[in-house]
Amino acid sequence: MKDVIAETIDAILSEVNAISLPGPGYTRPSYSPLESEAHRVIERRAGALGLTVSRDAGMNLFARLPGRDRTAPALFVGSHLDTVPMGGAYDGAAGVAGAMALAAAFVERGETPPVDLVVTVTRAEESTWFPVSYIGSRAALARLKPEEFEARRSDTGRTLAEHMRDEGGDPEAVLRGPGLPPAQFVEIHIEQGPILDTAGEPFAVVEAIRGGVRYRNAQIHGVWAHSGGAPRKGRADAVFAFADLVTAMDRIWGGELSSGRDLAVTFGRVDAASGEHAFAKVPGELGFCVDMRSTDDAELDRALSLFHEACETVARARGVRFDLGTLSRSRPAVLSEGLIGRIADGAARLGMGPRRMVSGGGHDTAAFRQAGWEAMMVFIRNWDGSHNPREGMNPADLAEAVRSLAASWGDPQGRA
16 A cells, blocks of 8 residues: 655655755755745645645745635644754754645545644744744744844844845735734654653654743953963963853753753853964953753743853953853743644554653744644654754654544544
8 A cells, every 4th residue: 555654754855855055964044045945845745735835924835735624723734944054854854744744644545634734834943044033933923023034144144034035025024914823733843852762762742842041142251361471360261261151050950950940051152263362372262152941931030040140250250251142032832732632642543652751942833832822742753863964763753653643633543
């Protein structure tokens, strides 16, 4: 029997990942011609299935398969097709392939879904390009702020508004709204950690998404000095100051976890290698970014306060000055219990019992949930982490998750 789910997954992943800047890995910048070309792959394939394709003012793509009850809230399923620089083959793309496979399964067996099924491909999910969270999904929901359109892309220096217009979007129309009305959203995504792979489990349901506070362009200002001539006492060494800050935050992080609080702390970029640095110099400047995440908004406030206190302590002890720059923030999201239960029930009909877990990374699902939608995620087993060229995923695991979705909204056997 033809396995339309597996065939669709393989075909879409192959076509989409053929579109990239040179490697290693895969690079499709947000609001770039490459991201648009990847969207056109889905448009062509959705059209061939008979789905109706549309785009909103933010250039998000929606491919609709009509359901039996056209008045009930539609089921939107999908993810994104932009990547981080030199990312992997599956972050985002797997979710779009899974959504298309679900639609193809309904079409192949001639079954009408209970409500409209909308394959959803958002733009600009990866905030590495623009310092704004969930750009495409928030554009679809008319929740972007005017000043966010002035954010500049990291590689070009041009604004979000300019790049959106280049790809056919209309920033003014995004701001006018009204945006999509509340419905249901399910995002399929690879897990971005080792839990499922270690446990030998193909997929899981996600019950919450961590929010985050980030300083993307922080600086430590010390004093340049001769590496042999400057005594230890009196140095204002930016590198030693940074080491003290990292040590302090590691201690704080451990304490928060020991107290039962949810927190993750990451220093993701460290730059002490400008042209002014040299072998025989005490470093007077250092740049860094810090990213703190939690499922609890109050814990993010607490972590931010503790971080500021640590910076003040280090500044006094080391004689340096911190310039943290602009703070960006995304809110945590507790996902929809009804949708989680429905998908778990569908999996149970197929003899599977997916675990419940938390997402450490931010995802478009959080934006939909915060806009009042019923929303949840399905994680697919992945090895070698995420946001790197070595992302690993067995397409058979994704197919299993899609069959569970099919069993939740259609054929109880989840058949293709």
